[in-house]
Amino acid sequence: MKNKFIPALFLFVLIGCGESITPVDSGLDAQILHFGNGSEPQGLDPHIVTGVPEHHLLISLCEGLTIANPKGGKNLPGVAESWVISPDGKTYTFYLNKNAKWSNGDSLIAEDFVWSWMRILTPSLGSQYPDMLYYVKGAAEFHQGITDDFSTVGVKAINDHELRVELNNPTPFFILLLSHYSTYPVHKETVLAHGAIDDRNGLWTRPGNFVCNGPMNLKSWELNKQITVEKNPFYWDADRVKLNEIRYYPVSNESTEDRMFRAGQLHVTNVVPLEKCPVYIEDNNPNLRIEPYMGTYFYRVNTLHPVLKDKKVRLALAYALNRTQIVEKVSKCGQKPAYSFTPPGSAGYEPDTEIPFDPVLARSLLAEAGFKDGIGFPVLEILFNTQEGHRKIALAVQQMWQENLGISVQLVNQDWKVYLAREMTGDFQISRAGWIGDYEDPNTFLDTLRPNRGNNKTGWENKEYDRLLELANSTNEQSLRYEYLMQAERLLISEMPIIPIYTYVRQYQLSSDVKGWYPNIIDTHHPKFIYLER
Amino acid sequence: MLQVILKRIAIAIPVILIVASITFFLVRMAPGGPFDAEKVVPPQVMKNLNAVYNLDAPLVVQYKDYMFNLIQGDFGPSFRYPGRSVTEMIFTGLPVTFELAFYAIIVAMIIGGLAGIIAAVRRNTLLDYIPMTIAMIGICMPTFLLGPLLILYFGIHLEVLPVSGWGSLTGDKILPSITLGAAYAAYIARLSRGGMLETLSQDYIRTARAKGLSEYKVIINHALQGGLVPVVSFLGPAVAGLIGGSFVVETIFQIPGLGRFYVEAAFNRDYTMILGTTIFFSTLIIFFNLLSDIAVLLMNPRARSEA
């Protein structure tokens, strides 16, 4: 009996399935995009969430004053159809599109933005991403509870379609910030109908309640399974939107996602599994996309450590690494060696810093620091969060330092939260880190290493560096600004509180049916330009 | 027997409370909090976040509050997913994991039971060795090895089955159920074979044969019951193990079940979710063990008198 069971099962399966039409096939006529989104989003409230999967969802559901240009470069008009900047660069006047509506038909007015920014800056809401708005006058003080009078904050509705924003400094990249979801408007009546302004657990984001102003609207939300959004007819640019639906799948396992793509269940994936990338490259897989991404992979050095506080030691460590070998033999997915902190090519910024792979120089620096041939050098720890890619690179670095400098390091991997906690409290010597730019301007990188920045975590405090960045931020003139930034970058690389390793790429698979999808350095692909065609 | 059941339930309640307490303090000992993120937030904001979730109260106070709510059946809000309560999340993932476990057990019992019975009846022949060796493979091969192999072959190579999902595409429940059920099929095969062999050597079987009953009738009417006793008593721990083993299958096949929720909660330090799921699983396991014990007692009069 058991022997007859398996053939019977087979038959049943074959009959039951019939012809196999994949979701990708059927999505073509129906204009339904199947999107691999990496993990279940924390939520859909733009003022509370902090991650990339949330970003993909929110650019479909809501819209800010501007939107990122799919082909890179300056932002395009969003809710604001035009804007005027004062000569001193500190006052922005936005003229809102009169056709801008919420997904329930209500008109979108300037006061909506004022209320929304007040919401994200309300301390009791506990937003973890207020940084974008800190450039606005009075915003930081309001968020940190120094004042509770929102009228001191530099955002005002002049009339229904005119919004005036005042900044602390001329911030040349301010327009770029306004496509980030933390600056998005939310629908006041809807939010308040389901909780107070600062209620994190309010239910306004549930399907049926959700109201926002983007090209799509929330249709269904099945926890850990799928989120479906459908075309929003009230969107001001609805005529241009060709997709009818987007289905987001929170697939966290890379191998599973890869198989789903190959089986025609996804149009686009979130990542490519580590082992598959070099194979796909070699096979010239037409679905493989490897695109420059504004991010740097680096090792953070705790400059308060007795040995690591010596600049020569840090430079020795940096010069003993063969970055080319790491990207070609270890990460093997089109990454580029990094010789600066800010990725080159971001908004035309090309740093000229160099980090040579020079074991001889490295050894002599180490000797000058008092550790000739590595003798007497303590065994340091490389801390990283548990992940194969990080482990492989750490192993390679460990071997390179052993061979080129004669020193030993120990590899310590911790789970994500423990790793974060240790970095925050400075309980590490060398730790693996990555930084992705929030907007296309070098400031998003260089700013993090200024003294007293929470994201610094290296203990490096350099007054000259701080001064240069302050100067850069107080001028609107691009070439002068970049000159200051380059000087700061050179100073940074000569001090090496962080050891750059490679520049990120975005690696993913994209079905050839997807059109209107352009590579861009901050990886934002606005749904209103995307459509399916074979 | 009612007395036995009541006694067991009475013991179960303090056990669950102890489990809750231990887990509560264990989780809090872990470094890293639910709101630690890569982009560091100003201390003021962190203070606000902690206040919203009562994390700034002294630990003992938090414990008291939590246990108080627990007794009323309130597991609290998820720390990681604002707006979602733990109860809601558990009951979203639970039906899926249950269904998966159910199908896996069915697969295991059918394949395993049949294999074991045939192997016992045709002892020491090829029909004994082959199924038992395959059963051994089932026991020795990890799920995370079997799953991808099956997916590769049936999903990508033959293209007859979907590679992921649960209830979205036709036939997507087949491979996960087989993968999860495989190891249990193997155990059940061995157990049922052992049980059958023991029963078949009993006196009353010899009597039945001597009376002239056909072999078929002997097995169905007499041996089966005894042979299945070890299988049934195994079901309790089996369900417990299945719930644990579902993590892997849910990850490989992208199934939105409780197992995946749990592992992610542990990594995200979603305190309330971790606690809620642990307590829930404990209760479930205790319940299933009780059911399984009752079933054994009902099936086997001898055991009943020993109880």
Added chain:
Amino acid sequence: MSQGSSLWTDAWRRLLANKAAVAGGIILLILIFLAIFAPWIAPHSYSYQNLELGAQPPSGNFLLGTDTLGRDLFSRILYGARVSLLVGFVATGVALVIGVSWGIIAGYFGGRVDSVMMRIVDVLYGLPFIIFIILLMVIFGRNIWLLFGAIGAVEWLTMARIVRGQVLTVKNQEYVLAAQAMGVSNIQMFRKHIFPNILGPIAVYATLTIPQVMLLEAFLSFLGLGIQPPMSSWGTLIRYGVESMEEYSWLLIYPGLTFTITLFALNFFGDGLRDALDPKISSD
């Protein structure tokens, strides 16, 4: 007593007659030998990365090929044997020590002591230990002794039950009652009567627990929580192998085969032991 020694020789004879068990035993001995002498047998270092080389199929220099970092697979499997067998034996050892002591005390003293102790076991049986292990691993991370302890803590319960049952059975045998009547001390009783008679089931169960433990460790490795590098257990090797099973199939085949064969050997040997010691099942 003579009854005991002929029991053992009978069992030994039956064991030797069981071909599968003998094969299993031999394989195990070979594996243990390889594991102990791995540093001398392994042709290459298990951790040295030859980045230029990358993943290569089996060849003269690298008997079973190399992995993506250019590390020799054969050497890694040999060292992996050490790790996996170590986990298997030590964790089982932990389970043994706790479970056997618990079972002996409960079974021997009986009465209230037994009742309370077995109640505790029943209660613990109902806990989702997997969850606790995951939690412990996530919280306390990379400690290998914690791993042994955690796994051992899961397995000792069944051991305790079996041992207690066995002690109860032996305790009620006539010769034990007779010895008690003669006034033999507890310790003597224990040494000469109880212990030799529970050894059998303990050995059987221990042998069958080791593969459980190894599977559990492999499972934890899959979740990223098992043995941490630079040591790699077979579970880790299999996990890597699964990731590249299409491109570099040898990375999965050899560790997978080794793992499965080892578990087979352990199970066949354990089964053989059990059959040998329990004549009822293996007769006819």
